[in-house]
Amino acid sequence: MELSAAIDTRSSAGRLTEPGPTPLHLDRILKAGARAPDHGRLQPWRFIVLEGAMRDTFIRAAAEAKRVRLPAMTDEQLAAEREKIGRSPTIVVVGCAVNREQSKIPEMEQFAAVSAAVQNLFLSAHDLGYGVMWKTGAAAYDPHVKAAVGLKPDDHIVAILHLGTRQK
Numbered sequence: 001m002e003l004s005a006a007i008d009t010r011s012s013a014g015r016l017t018e019p020g021p022t023p024l025h026l027d028r029i030l031k032a033g034a035r036a037p038d039h040g041r042l043q044p045w046r047f048i049v050l051e052g053a054m055r056d057t058f059i060r061a062a063a064e065a066k067r068v069r070l071p072a073m074t075d076e077q078l079a080a081e082r083e084k085i086g087r088s089p090t091i092v093v094v095g096c097a098v099n100r101e102q103s104k105i106p107e108m109e110q111f112a113a114v115s116a117a118v119q120n121l122f123l124s125a126h127d128l129g130y131g132v133m134w135k136t137g138a139a140a141y142d143p144h145v146k147a148a149v150g151l152k153p154d155d156h157i158v159a160i161l162h163l164g165t166r167q168k
């Protein structure tokens with residue numbers, strides 16, 4: 001696909017199903033992410049592909065984060081939320097590990113570099129024929145969710161990227 005066509009046709013996929021990106025495609029998508037412009041070449045992005053136990057822990061923590069915001073949520077609604085999050089074949093949490101000690105690059109610019117990386121990931125996945133949804137919500141700001149994916153409390157979750165096949 002031409003780049004301009006990828007940009008013109010990009011849109012979010014409301015509902016995703018199997019299959020998710022193949023390992024080869026996922027590798028290409030992540031490499032595209034790492035080609036983002038990056039002031040100071042700090043590579044502040046962290047692309048965390050959720051697999052195995054980490055995926056389960058993340059889904060539980062993300063659903064709990066929603067209940068913190070909406071305490072009236074019942075256990076059934078919590079279970080439904082977990083099911084909804086887990087429906088995406090592939091979830092990539094995109095973190096910004098801010099370098100505050102050795103770098104004078106402002107935090108906002110490091111965050112901006114990671115945002116550019118997210119768009120690269122999105123367009124690359126779209127180019128390969130996958131559906132994508134960029135989400136954040138309460139989960140992105142929750143310290144337990146950050147810990148579940150190995151981020152520090154003062155790091156940022158810039159995107160919770162859901163990837164898979166668009167469900168018609």
Ligand SMILES: Cc1cc2nc3c(=O)[nH]c(=O)nc-3n(C[C@H](O)[C@H](O)[C@H](O)COP(=O)(O)O)c2cc1C
Pocket residue numbers: 010011012013133134135136137158
């Ligand atoms: C930083 C960021 C966070 C977002 N978080 C959410 C979210 O949590 N839930 C959601 O439904 N849409 C979220 N969106 C918006 C969608 O990803 C989407 O871009 C928007 O609905 C417009 O649709 P389009 O991508 O098809 O143009 C977010 C977008 C950005 C840039």
